Amino acid sequence: MSDAASTGTATSSGKPRASTGFAALFHRSPTLRGYLMLSPALVIMVIGVLLPFLILVVMSFWTREGFGFDTTITAANYARAASEPIFGVFLIRSFWVSGIATIVTVLLCYPMAYYVAFHVHRHKMLWIILMTLPFWTSYLLRVFAWKVILGYEGVINSSLMTAGLIEAPLEFLLYSQTAVIIALAHAWAAFAILPLYVSLEKIDRSLLEAAADLGDGPVKRFLRITLPLSLPGIISATFLIFIPTTGDYITPALLGGPDGAMIGNLIQLQFGAVNNWPMGATLSIVLMLWIAAVALVFIFVTRKSKESLI
Template identity: 70%
Template sequence: MTAPPVKLHKSWNSRLRALFIRSEAVRGYTLLSPTLIVMAFAMCAPFAILVTMSFWTQHAFEIDTAFTLRNYQAAIDGPIYKALLIRSLWISGTCAIVTVLVSYPMAYYVAFHVHRRKLVWIILMTLPFWTSYLLRVFSWKVILGYNGAINSGLKSLGLIEQPLEFLLYSPTAVVITLAHAWAAFAILPIYVSLEKIDRSLLEAAADLGDGPVVSFLRVTLPLSLPGVIAASLLIFIPTVGDYITPTLVGGPDGIMIANMIQVQFGRVNDWPMGAALAVCMMVVVALISLIYIWVTRKMTERIA
C-alpha cells in the first residue's frame, strides 16, 4: 500500500486554526481581547498619565515636567488632606456597614421566603437604579431637608418643635444617601450567596440541635460571607471617591477627599496636586481592601 500524498504547504488559515485548537492560552486571550483592549486604553493609559502627572509641578498655567515628590509631601503634610481622607474612609466604611446591614435582611427574605417570582422581587430592588443618580440624591434632599418630608412629618405629629438640622448637610445625610444609592450592589451579591446555600444544610443544622438563631450564625452567615465581603467592598471602594453626594447633601462637614481632588483639577487648576491626591486615595483604599480581605479570610478560617 502506498501512503496518500501529503500536503506540504498548509494554508495560513489552517495553521492558525490548528494553533487555536491546540493552545488553550491562545483561545483564552482571544476571548479576553475585547476587555483587554478597553482596559488598556480606557484604564491603564489614563492611570499611567495620572501617576506620571503626580510627579510634576504646576506653575500658574505652565506644567514643569521635572520629577518631584513635592505633591506627595504636601499631601502627607497638609492636615486638611489627611482629615478629608480619614473622613472619606470613615463615611464610606460606615456607609458600607449600614448598607450591608440593611440589605442583608432583604436579600435573606427574597432568598428564603419568596418562592415564586423571585426575579420580580430582584427587579423591584434595583428599581431605584432606573432613575438618574442625581435625581435620587435630590429626592433625599427633599426627604431630609429643613422643611423636608421627615421634619414636617415629625412636626405635624408634634414630636419635635424645631426641624432637625443634622439631617441634611451632614455626614449622616451622605451616609443615608449613599446607602440608598448603593443598596442594590449589596443586595445582589448577598442574595446570590444566600441563594446558593443548600437548604438541606439548614435542615441538617436543625436536626443536629440548633435553633433558628444558632443555625443562622453557624451555617447561613458563614456560607453567605463571600457575598457580604463582595458587597462591602463593592460599596466601600467606589463611595470613597464619590464627590456628587457630598457636594449636594454633605454641607461643610460632609465634604470628602474627592471634592478636594475635583477642586484641584478645577478651580485651583493644580492638576499634579490633584493627581497626587488621587493616587494617595487609591493606594490607601487598595491597602484597606487588601487588609479587609485578609482579615475576613483569617476569621472565616477561624470559625470554620
C-alpha cells in the same frame, strides 16, 4: 492537480493534513484561544483603565507652573499631601463616612436578600426587580430627592413639627455627614442586594437540614452555616459600595456642607477651580493606595472570622 492538493489541506487518500503555522498553534493551545477570546475586553481595560492610571501616576510627579505644568519629576506633591493636615482630615472623614454607609447598607440589604433567597419560592426575579426598581432613576435625581426629604422644610421636619414632636427643624439632617451617609446607603443599596442574594441562593439547603437534624437551632444554623457561606457575597457587596463611595463627590457636595465634604470634593477642586492637576493626580493615587490597604486588611480579617465561625 486537485484543489485539495494545491491547498495542502488533504492527502491523496482524502484524509485532512495537519494544519501548520498559526492555525495549528491556535488549535493546539487552549491558552491562546482563551487570550483571543479575552482580547476585546483586555483592549478596553488597557485603554479605559490602565492608560488613564499610568497618566495619573506620571502627572502626580509633575508640578503646576502658572497656567501650565512643570514636567520635571519630583515628589513634592506627595510630600505636601503627607505634611498638610487638611488632606489627612479629608481622607479620614472619607473613610469614616464611606465605612458607616457601607455597614448600614449591608446590614439593611442582608435581611432583604435573605428573605428572597430562603422564603420566596415563586417569581424570585420579580422580587429582585421590585427591590431594585427605585434605582432605575438617575443617581443625581435620587440625591436631590434626599435633599428635599431632609431639608429644613422637608418631609421629615414638616411631619415632626406638624405632629408637635419638635418645635424647630432638625439641623443635623441636612448639610451634615448624617445626610451623606443616608443618601449613599440608599443610592448604593442595589449593588449590595444582588451579590448578597446570589451568595445566599447558592447555599446548599441540605447543610441546614443536616444541622437541624443534629439539634442546631435557627440562630446557631445561621451563625455556623449561613453566615460563613455568605461571606463572599458580603465581601463583594462591601467592596462594591466602599470603593466608589470613598471617592464620591456629588453627594457630599449637595448634602454634606462644610462638615460633610470628602476627599473626592478636594480632588474635584484640584482638577477644577484650582487647576492643579498634578496635585489632584497625587491625591487620587494616595486615595487608591489607602483603599487597597484597607481592602487587604478587610480580606485578612474576614478570612480569620470565617475560620473562627467554622
